[in-house]
Amino acid sequence: MTAEPKPQTYYSQAAIAQLLSSESPIKVERRSYQPCLCERLQSGPGGTRPLTGFELEVLRSAQEQLPLVSQNKLLEIVPGQPQSRLQQPCRLGIVLSGGPAPGGHNVIAGVFEAAKQAHPDNRLIGFLAGPKGIITNKHAEIAGEMVAHYKNSGGFHMLGTGRDKIDTPEKMEQCRQTCAELQLSGLIIVGGDDSNTNAAFLAENLHDLGTRVIGIPKTIDGDLQVPGLCQIPFGYHSACMAFATEVGNLNSDCKSDLKYWHFNRLMGRSASHIALEVAFQTHPNVILIGEEIEEKELTIHEVVRLIADIIVERAKIGKNYGTILIPEGILEFIHEINCLIIKISYIIAAYNREAAEEESFHKLPFEDQVQLIDNSDIWRDYDSRIFLGLPPRLQTGLLLPRDAHGNFQYALVNTERILLDMVATYLRKQRARGIYKGNFRTQNHYYGYDGRGTFPTKFDCDYAYNLGHTAFSLLANGATGYMAALKDLHKPITEWQPIGIPLAPLMHLEERKGRLELVIQKQKVDLESPAFQILAQERQKWALEDDYRFPGPIQFSGAGAEAKPITLMLNALGG
């Protein structure tokens, strides 16, 4: 076709090497960003004093199980010498726990730099691959070059992470041994509700050893909150922005191509915090909030109609496209489905308990599984009616293997695909009745792991770094059994207020493996909050008028680089 002339060969080995380097421009650039510190932390580790005005109640069982740390009072950090209960120089340990969240490396940077500032011989030990690293004493000492290398980068790959729980006396004893061997004066646990539960029990159990324990609120799911004190954990903003970039791009695509309905499932466990933030970032046509569905006691068929009605309305004005946000935990909030899940989980557990070795419920053919459920004492006729009225994909989904604790694994169910199929079925009926005349072409998406791994936003870079400094100040004042936090995140960074929240009052009793356990309580979306109330008004406009918002990719300089979560700001401004 075309004969190419001899190409200009200004072959450059160096230029090619640079193109092939794993040191991407952004990775190099992000390292040079020095996160900002709030005013109270700027002059080095501070002292602590009680913070009043908040009443923290501790359950009796928390008082019983955590006698030493359940008396803790809420603390704020103020500039000045720490009450230096920390031996100098000291050794501290840190562990990253649970799913990765953007900003984790900055917690480490914050602790490291605060520790070195306090005494150049202070040392920081990183446990590898999560809590298992404490149990088995697998660690690496954190050096300045490591901190400089990973600062402001995403992921937890400096140390790795894991999900092991320190939930037996044996594991606790192993942790004690590790802390004793390493002579740790303090241990910082970066994680979500379960990891902070670990932190509380470790604080209690390591008290006599002199190893103080501080938790750091991390989770992209956004469900580790303390009203008025910890508005949001770190990692949430970055993950939401990564998902919002993707959903915003789909807004752009469907508004251009004019032919697809995009069904998007978003990570975030049971609570709908992520979906709520992504909704404000992108203005989708339909947004489901699990907590609202629960409150209104909607059935799955009502949820389907809620989606389909908007599709029908848009078709009437010639719009056969749109975007829909579905929180991954939505099924948990649909009462009838949740009942089926609980009953089926019980039946599976009962069968497996009595089954011969090598046998299990999930080795049975589907028909036998259904038969077994049907024969159970706890299964009622109306359960069968509901179950048999569900699409096969959802029936299969409800029977999926439970996790190690016997819990239903919501994330394994393609809820977006199930709802899509059910909506399609409903629309076919509406078409037959002459009510729906549109085209229903669809794409379905699941966004989760990609958002967990993003580079942190500037907000999360700063926030996580301040958390690290706060944790060090708490340790330097001898605090243990606390979660580090920054109060007033909606204000400028300089005005953030470093505090220590006692862990004991955050705990409640929850059924785990069939018995009540003392764990940190997860926070759901508050339907009375300004953010939800504003959503309830705005979404009607979003449904029909294409008021799409395109948040674009996360920026580190220029427009939007200084942004904070919209839900955070609305809850602060709209109260």
Add this chain to the structure above:
Amino acid sequence: MTAEPKPQTYYSQAAIAQLLSSESPIKVERRSYQPCLCERLQSGPGGTRPLTGFELEVLRSAQEQLPLVSQNKLLEIVPGQPQSRLQQPCRLGIVLSGGPAPGGHNVIAGVFEAAKQAHPDNRLIGFLAGPKGIITNKHAEIAGEMVAHYKNSGGFHMLGTGRDKIDTPEKMEQCRQTCAELQLSGLIIVGGDDSNTNAAFLAENLHDLGTRVIGIPKTIDGDLQVPGLCQIPFGYHSACMAFATEVGNLNSDCKSDLKYWHFNRLMGRSASHIALEVAFQTHPNVILIGEEIEEKELTIHEVVRLIADIIVERAKIGKNYGTILIPEGILEFIHEINCLIIKISYIIAAYNREAAEEESFHKLPFEDQVQLIDNSDIWRDYDSRIFLGLPPRLQTGLLLPRDAHGNFQYALVNTERILLDMVATYLRKQRARGIYKGNFRTQNHYYGYDGRGTFPTKFDCDYAYNLGHTAFSLLANGATGYMAALKDLHKPITEWQPIGIPLAPLMHLEERKGRLELVIQKQKVDLESPAFQILAQERQKWALEDDYRFPGPIQFSGAGAEAKPITLMLNALGG
């Protein structure tokens, strides 16, 4: 738990309104960017002169079907007065065609600004919802405010887009009528290979009307290239960077969590250009290139082994995680699968031709479909052997409904999931043999529509804007039947060389709807190119050493903002 004190209510209506506005900070900021022009276009529309050194051969059937435009010579644009064959003031039309690609709005901005610069009364008409807009004369005049509003934004939503082809004498006549009614001196078609095929035939058929036609090379797939002249179409870089952000984030996630293999299918039709670029951007552990699989005549089981072998090797060094890139068109390059697809397409078409109304192959139960295929004259025993050896998901996939042209719809098949299942099966056997001892936990992803809708990179902003200016210069010189292009994209923008590539030599004969048609030839990945050759060396390192690259989100200022596609640079530098 905690009793929150009365929140600080510095309620601010204006602050809330800003948070709820669909005018995101980045959308506002991007509008203010004025794309750079190459030196040759900086002083306004230029003249044209033949560009030598390239031999462009035209097929005899192109000469026959395009007698008027097939004599076109390659042109370059040089500063100076255009040979003003365009009546002043003039009216031009523009249409966005096919899937959206980031940068489309900047082509419009380029044409608009060049036209207004040439004569303030020049007018630009935008056709709505793709080529259908020309056929039915649905249009909107483009105003300066529209251009300012959409400049540097993603998507095609200023005008919408569509996939209609102007492939019948009736449609061609309707287009003639529209162009005559609107008295268009020129028409610019922004699209991929099919749209540029449209452009060639329109140029031929509108010649006597005086409406000149210029195509613009657009496609995220990257398969519209002219060696030495058009290195890459616009939109490719932005979409690749959006996908690379996502895959880079998964690198970060799997390196942190240490437990998932992420199988990623990437949009891009048959050619593997997108997967190639994303591989250089992210350094995944496994990358499949369709063109290589075709060249090596690999069977699907060999492809599965290729993936599984790396998984086994990594498990041996304790790495039970990784990322895998799979181009969406991969099945087309696996000879045995492609043969089945062709035969089954033929059998389906034959059945449907003879079937009674209301009946079709796809209304038959699966077993009957298989029976029907099995009974066909063209189906051999070895076809059955291959077919029956495939996993059910792939068997079902191969029988999926064909598109309107009878073509297999590769994008509908969850190839990543099929390969994942086959790899899992193979690993089970390797485990039984004691060869594989790892954990195989997986996640699968499909990235496509989200990348199409991204904000364009600075490279695509500038490139598309220069293409718009180039198109205007070509029209101003009376050129028709050309594709606008910028030569030497790897050089600094100022040195880019605006050219007009005759469309006729780009055409070849291709089977469409069962007969040979003259269409623009798509370019596959050249296995002799420096980029592929370098990939073949580098990927061995990527397989085992975690040499992950994290390209991060697209930036518009600071680090990486000025980057160009790595494949483009490697092909230019490494030649």
